[in-house]
Amino acid sequence: MANKLISQMGLPLPIANVFAARSIITAKDALSIPESDLMALLDLGRDQVASAVARISEITCPPYQTVLSLMEDRRTSGCHGGRLPTLLKGLDEALGGGIPPGLLTELVGPSGIGKTQFCLKLSLIAALPTCYGGLNGRVIYIDTESKFSSRRIIEIGENSFPQIFQTEGMAQEMAGRIVVLRPASLSEFTQSLEKIKLSLIQREVNLLIIDSMAGLISGNPRENESCTRGSRQQPLGWTLSFLKSVAEFSRIPIVVTNQVRGQSTEAFHYPFEGLGGNDNVTSERLESHLVAALGIQWAHAVTIRLVLEAHSGQRYIKVAKSPYSPPLAFPFIVDSSGIVPLSDDGIELTGQEISTIRFQGCGT
16 A cells, blocks of 8 residues: 555645655655655645645555455455456365455466466456456556467467357457557566556556566566666566556556576576486475575565476466465366366465475476
C-alpha cells in the first residue's frame, strides 16, 4: 500500500503537482517526512499539508475486515473470486481458485522446464470467455527473451479448447486479445511499463506476464558492465515498486518468470554434462545448490512462488511459497495442449524439499 501513487489519490490538482515537482511520488515518500518538514519542502500552509497527509493516510491504510466479511466477499465475487484459473485442478484448489489478483506470482525454474509453456496457457485462459472459465479480457505479455511463439499458442488453444478454436474467427479473436511487447533493453522495458501503466490501472487489461525478469536484469551487459552488485539492485527495486503498485491498484494477476543459478564456489554443471565419479552423489550435491535468481529482495516481494523442477525422470510444479496453501508438489508433463497435470493430488513437502530446486533431467 505504501507504493500507491500520490497522483492517483484524488488530491487537488495544484497540491498533487507540488508533490510531483518535489519528487514525492508515492505514499511512502510523503508519510516518511514529518509534516513540519513537508510544509517547508512544499512551501504550503499547515492546513493544506495536514489535509493532504490525512487523505494519503486514509487511502494508504486499508480498512479492517473480519474473517466473515472476507468469506462473504469471496462468495459474492463469483466462483473464482477474481482469480485466474490455471486449469490444473489440484494447483487451483491449493491457490484458492487460481492465480490471485493484486499480487505478484512468480514461476521459477531451469531453462526448458516449462515456464513459458505455462505462461502461454495462462494467456489463453485469461482471454477466454467467462463461460469457458476464462477472464474474457486482454493480456499484456512482455517477452524479454523472444520465447513467445504465436504458432505454439494457437496449437495449445486448438488442443486445449477445441470447441472454441474450431469456431470460425475465434482463434483470431483470442489471439487479438494478447498484446506482446519485446523490449530489447532494461531502459526499453521501463518505458514499456510506463506506457501501459494507465491501461493496467484502469483495468483495461486482465493479466500481465513478464517472461522473464531475470533475463532482462542480467542480460544487458552494456547497461550493466560498469554497475556494482548494489547498483544493479536499483532497477530491480524500481520495477518491484512499480509492479506492486500496479497490482494493488488494478487488482489483476501479475505473473513473472525467474531463472535459477548455481550457488556454489565450484563451476555448476547439469547432470547431462557427463561428470565422472559417483553420479548420484554428485547430482544430489549440485541440485541442492540451485537457487532462484534475483536475490532476497525479489524473493520477499513475490507473494506466491511456484517452482518448476525435475527429478527422477518427472517434472513437478511446486507451491513453495503461498499464504493459501502448505507446500505441495504436483507432477505434470508438457504436450501439444501445454502444461498437463498427471495427478490432482499434491505431494506434501517438508524441510529442504520446500526451497530446493532440482533439475536432473525429465521425461518428455
